[in-house]
Amino acid sequence: MARELRRLLIGPDRLSAAGDGSLPLTPEESRYLERVLRFRPGDRFAVVDGAGGLWSARLRDDRKAQLEQPSSAPLEQQARPQPQLVLAAAVVKRDFEVVVRMAVELGVDRLIPLVCERTAVQGQLRPDRWRSIAAEAAEQCERLWQPKIEAPMALADLLALDQPETLNLWASARGEERGDLGALLDQISPEPGAAPSVIRLACGPEGGWSEAEEQQALEQGWRAVELGPRILRSSTACVAGLSALSFWRARICGC
Numbered sequence: 001m002a003r004e005l006r007r008l009l010i011g012p013d014r015l016s017a018a019g020d021g022s023l024p025l026t027p028e029e030s031r032y033l034e035r036v037l038r039f040r041p042g043d044r045f046a047v048v049d050g051a052g053g054l055w056s057a058r059l060r061d062d063r064k065a066q067l068e069q070p071s072s073a074p075l076e077q078q079a080r081p082q083p084q085l086v087l088a089a090a091v092v093k094r095d096f097e098v099v100v101r102m103a104v105e106l107g108v109d110r111l112i113p114l115v116c117e118r119t120a121v122q123g124q125l126r127p128d129r130w131r132s133i134a135a136e137a138a139e140q141c142e143r144l145w146q147p148k149i150e151a152p153m154a155l156a157d158l159l160a161l162d163q164p165e166t167l168n169l170w171a172s173a174r175g176e177e178r179g180d181l182g183a184l185l186d187q188i189s190p191e192p193g194a195a196p197s198v199i200r201l202a203c204g205p206e207g208g209w210s211e212a213e214e215q216q217a218l219e220q221g222w223r224a225v226e227l228g229p230r231i232l233r234s235s236t237a238c239v240a241g242l243s244a245l246s247f248w249r250a251r252i253c254g255c
Contacts, residue, residue, distance in 0.1 A: 005046040005056060006037055007139045008065075009146060012049045021067040023047070023057065030063050044068075050138065050146030052078040078144045081109065082253060083167075084198045085245050087238060088112040088158055090205035093121050095235035100130045102239050104137035104147050107246040113152040118207040125152045155213060158202070159220045167196040170214075170222040171203045171241050173231050177218060181225040181244050190252035199245055203237045 008029060015023070025033070033039045041061040048054050053074035057065040069075050087108045089099055096113070103111050111134070113125065131149045138146050167188075172178050188195050202222070209217075218224065227240045 007046045023065040084109045086110040086200040088202040090114045092234045101137045105141045106242045110148045112150045116155045117210045118205045166198040168222040169201045172224045178224045178226045185248045
């Protein structure tokens with residue numbers, strides 16, 4: 001039943017402060033419930049904390065919501081999906097907000113906006129806007145875990161990260177070193193503890209990676225993969241690659 005309720009994302013700190021179940025709403029939240037959804041006092045909706053918990057609640061007439069379960073005992077509690085899916089996506093001029101929304105809908109756990117040699121939109125980086133879009137998308141697609149949208153990062157800093165138990169995949173349009181993404185995923189054992197704890201996919205900018213970037217990634221141990229038989233737009237590559245990872249994860253662990 002709770003899955004059919006419209007959802008409102010409210011952070012764990014605010015929920016933990018609702019000791020008696022009385023949850024103050026921000027003006028934006030009240031406006032969304034009352035003017036957009038046209039809710040009235042007594043109407044029920046779901047509250048999610050972005051950390052795996054879900055509560056049912058009723059709208060009150062004093063710009064508050066009343067939780068129907070104690071804040072310490074949610075109606076539903078979901079474990080964090082494993083392995084974690086990280087998309088490192090080069091910022092593109094027109095489609096990046098679409099990339100953010102679709103990545104969230106597909107199940108990304110972290111999204112790292114990348115600034116590369118051929119990135120042409122440095123003056124238009126809007127991480128706060130992207131986080132707002134991600135929160136809206138998480139509500140819409142009924143996710144219990146809110147993805148983290150990182151601050152924009154230089155590609156060189158990403159390649160310098162040393163994270164154990166991480167499978168680093170480098171989406172590349174050309175090169176003999178490439179392997180098929182689907183075939184590579186099929187080789188990963190679904191046995192507990194056998195799969196990497198994090199899978200990180202890097203997708204390049206409009207115009208592609210530079211030769212120096214490609215070389216540096218391979219030297220740092222990234223595995224070059226192809227996402228299909230055609231040359232894809234940057235935004236399409238993000239969606240295609242993440243779709244493959246998301247369906248693979250759902251198949252092996254049901255999340």
